[in-house]
Amino acid sequence: MPTQGTNYTRSLTILTALFFMWGLITSLNDILVPHLKALFELSYFQASLVQFCFFFAYFVMSYPAGKIVAKLGYKVGIILGLLIAAIGCILFYPSAAMRSYPLFLLSLFILASGLTLLQVAANPYVNSLGSPETAASRLNLTQAFNSLGTTIGPVIGSLFILSATILSASEQSALSPEQLHSYHATEAASVQSPYLVLTLALVVIAVIIFFSKLPKVESEVETASTVKQSLFVHRHLILGVVGIFAYVGAEVSIGSYLISFMQSPDVAGLTAASASKHLALYWGGAMIGRFAGSFIMRKIKPNKLLTFNAIIIALLLISAIVFAGSWGMWAVLAIGLFNSIMFPTIFSLALEKMGNLSGQASGLLCMGIVGGAIIPVIQAFFADHFALLISFLVPVVCYLYIAWYGFKGYKPENS
Template sequence: MKEKSISYKGPLALLTALFFMWGLITSLNDILVPHLKSLFALSYVQASLVQFSFFFAYFVMSYPAGKVVSKLGYKTGIILGLLVAAVGCALFYPAAALRSYPLFLLSLFILASGLTLLQVAANPYVNSLGTADTAASRLNLTQAFNSLGTTVGPVLGGMFILSAAVLGADQIKQLQGDALSHYYAAESASVQMPYLLLTAALILIALVIKFSKLPVLSNETEQIQDGKDHSLWQKKHLVYGVIGIFAYVGAEVSIGSYLISLLERPDIAALSAIDASQKLSLYWGGAMVGRFIGSVLMTKIKANRLLAINALMVVLLIALAIAVHNRFSMWAILAIGLFNSIMFPTIFSLALNKLGVMTGRASGVLCMGIVGGALVPIVQALVADHLSLLASFVVPLVCYLYIAWYGCQGYRPAH
């Protein structure tokens, strides 16, 4: 009861910086996919390894991260996550200098491992900083700043990473001596500088949090003392929530990964890579606006009901985009961002409902579902390579159908 009278405005304000930072970093992957695809002459499936390496880390590291958080607490988990992510960003420098695609993928895996620890620690922490009734609304509000990061990311990525023109294999063969060295140096610098800046920013935030006074919550202390977690998998609404996170992250990442390529197509929008990256910011910007709106709407509409409505709206938009197959398809797909907005934090909050002292470890289990961002883009890539890019958007459509079901039925905790 004592925690309800405490003001958590300071800690929440500090945590929004984290949400912003990992939103920005994650959205840069959508810029890396087309850039590395051109640079290394990759197929859609090969290029999808960027997202696979990044999001597979969530599957591998989420459960261990939950254990770390349950033993060391939220604050230490957040600091460790920031430092590991900084190491991943720093490795982009040698990866770009050596022009090594495998090293790029390793760097992304390490970076994502750090962000996994951040997710596992920060999401339940925000969820617990206040009453259970406002948990979904509160998490949506802080996630809005995550969306601000994903909105800024494509703009900055387009300016720095996509500004350097990528030459084809035949064009590179024509370059010799200083011209070839200058080309490779420019390509390396376009990736190195943004990620070196991110390295410095992550270390700075870690230092700020180290010397900040974040409250230790009662359920956090109990989580650290309690070592039993076998009953987690008996909570059906949590298990369904893991699948919901898998479906949502997979669909969101898949759409973001192939949106630039879609908008470059002559039969859709015929945009340049840089112009398409600016449009991508509308996709993520819609999520930011939607989360601010959603945090208000959830004070009047049940969170699960709003989740189901939004998922069904996305199903309609994707179906129309595939059926119409022209410039309208661009706007339909971009509009998905607005309805995506409340999905991740709402699924997360609903899945953690009534778990008490198991919340920290349950967060680790939930974050395992983020591996959807690694697998769903590959499935969509396979469909794109064998059918067409626009037709492949039926893959995220199926994901949103499941989310609609979760909002209607799967979210209910068993009594």
């Protein structure tokens, strides 16, 4: 609970801008993958390092980020996260100028490290700004603007990053020195310009937050007795980490193979371009669901809504596997709507009654995001050895676990 009377609306408005920004930045990864693949003539595995570096940063940096937040508080953690992310963004400038893929990956890792600290600090802070009964509702509302960012990001990326024509090595060898220099400058600018704008935006938001009087909350003050406590004795928290792992893994896995799924002759037989347009429905559904979920949770307990949504998704996936065809396509696209409330709800339930350990607990929860790097690989194994349709049983298992967590696993042992 806050230690002093404050205007929550103003604070939540500022924090909402953060959620929007990191949603926008994260979604640009989907644009960078095909751009860098074409630019450096990479294999699919080499191009996949873009996403791997992003999720690996969450795994490596989440626990240290939790320690930083526990020691310095939410506000300082948010500001540091913004500035580290800004450093990652500005490093895209020399990466593009030098045409260095390793430097791009390093820049991305630094950027993701900043976003990790930002998320570790902001999620429990939003959770603490108000009544515990409406914590999941608040987090869903702010996360809805994260989804708005993920919807707008690809549009911005396609207008700038993917607007540049990438020439093959043989085509470049046919250019004169002057033409080659001009081509490199144009191609570099396509990446440099949007990330320079993002750098400026991140720094501006950091400055605004620095001069803003954000309310302090009791849970961000670490005491001597807190340090001696262990996070791992809190069963509902550890199960929540597994829940975050399962959810992010399932979401990323479905998103990774959704276009291929819709292209399959057994499903819809769409072209890549048409399937990409349908993908907007998947992410748009997630955005709408979070806005709606933030209000529904004021009437229905978050754990019950989580269980209901997880069961619905499992049924949608199973029906898509069994019936395939047009029904299969629309069933999987509908998952975005029911996915919407899961991450913030699992996060909020896992932080319940964590008190002064909330900062470190948030770091531990964010480590679960590494599921986005692991679950898709498991599904790929089944897709390669059996069939793409059959491989969607992997996320079914993930959602069944989430349903159980919402039904029983979320309860703190002393409740």
